[in-house]
Amino acid sequence: MLELPEVEVLRRDLEKEVVGKRIKDVIVETPSIVRPFHRNRPELVKALEGRKVEAARRRGTVIFLDLDEDQTWVIDAGEHGSLHRQTATEQAGPDTHLVVTFTIGGAIHLSEPGNDPSIHTGVVATETALEAAGVSPDALDPLDDNPTWMEFGRFLADAAGPLKLVLTDPTRIAGLGPVYSDEILWEAGLRHDHGSASLSTQEIRRLYRAMQEVIVLAMKAAGSSLDDTEADAAIDDDGEAADHLRVYGRAGLPCSRCRKPIVRTRIKKGIYTYHCEQCMI
Numbered sequence: 106m107l108e109l110p111e112v113e114v115l116r117r118d119l120e121k122e123v124v125g126k127r128i129k130d131v132i133v134e135t136p137s138i139v140r141p142f143h144r145n146r147p148e149l150v151k152a153l154e155g156r157k158v159e160a161a162r163r164r165g166t167v168i169f170l171d172l173d174e175d176q177t178w179v180i181d182a183g184e185h186g187s188l189h190r191q192t193a194t195e196q197a198g199p200d201t202h203l204v205v206t207f208t209i210g211g212a213i214h215l216s217e218p219g220n221d222p223s224i225h226t227g228v229v230a231t232e233t234a235l236e237a238a239g240v241s242p243d244a245l246d247p248l249d250d251n252p253t254w255m256e257f258g259r260f261l262a263d264a265a266g267p268l269k270l271v272l273t274d275p276t277r278i279a280g281l282g283p284v285y286s287d288e289i290l291w292e293a294g295l296r297h298d299h300g301s302a303s304l305s306t307q308e309i310r311r312l313y314r315a316m317q318e319v320i321v322l323a324m325k326a327a328g329s330s331l332d333d334t335e336a337d338a339a340i341d342d343d344g345e346a347a348d349h350l351r352v353y354g355r356a357g358l359p360c361s362r363c364r365k366p367i368v369r370t371r372i373k374k375g376i377y378t379y380h381c382e383q384c385m386i
């Protein structure tokens with residue numbers, strides 16, 4: 106699934122390759138992806154065709170492509186969706202739900218396996234885009250907001266919950282999910298159930314540094330996988346952990362810090378954590 110680092114790499118790619126281009130043709134293969142922004146496919150086609158892309162922004166894992174006439178194209182790739190740049194002549198694959206081509210060449214394909222995609226996309230007035238996309242206005246975006254470690258410390262004290270749940274709560278932090286919350290906690294040496302309000306100054310700084318390091322490393326990994334046209338590959342299709350991950354998807358494998366096997370624990374419904382019982386406190 107896409108989390109903040111992969112989406113930021115995509116945003117930078119779109120900023121370089123799509124901003125300044127005008128949209129030519131729009132093909133919506135799957136009607137459900139236009140909701141809740143539009144009632145039907147023709148509404149999205151009409152809103153996109155002929156518009157020029159003026160900026161590429163991101164908040165959490167949602168991409169906002171600002172168009173002319175104060176409109177914004179919202180792209181939420183959902184749980185398992187992905188976005189690829191393609192040549193204008195590339196045929197839509199079986200998992201492609203939206204194809205958008207540009208007048209001076211190139212195309213964007215929105216894809217997700219299965220017939221019931223979690224992708225949502227539509228065009229809204231720029232000033233209402235964040236709200237329309239359901240992005241929590243109070244959530245901290247670790248990259249976009251670039252807090253100081255002291256601001257981050259105050260944020261953790263206010264949040265006052267188990268670290269894993271604070272890091273993955275979209276009303277508190279925008280863009281972190283199951284993968285990088287586990288990676289950040291392992292890097293910081295802090296357990297998933299350590300209370301966010303009871304961290305020492307040293308632990309806050311460790312968590313802050315871990316968050317920055319993990320995001321930067323993941324962006325490098327996503328950048329290199331983008332070159333292989335596999336931008337969405339945080340984990341492979343067969344569930345194998347990607348090379349840059351230290352704990353996520355590695356249950357039973359030795360911890361790369363202390364060699365004790367990594368364990369996978371259910372925290373609550375739908376939320377699991379990969380962690381080391383020995384070297385995280």
Ligand SMILES: [Zn+2]
Nearest residue numbers: 360363381384
């Ligand atoms: Zn360990």
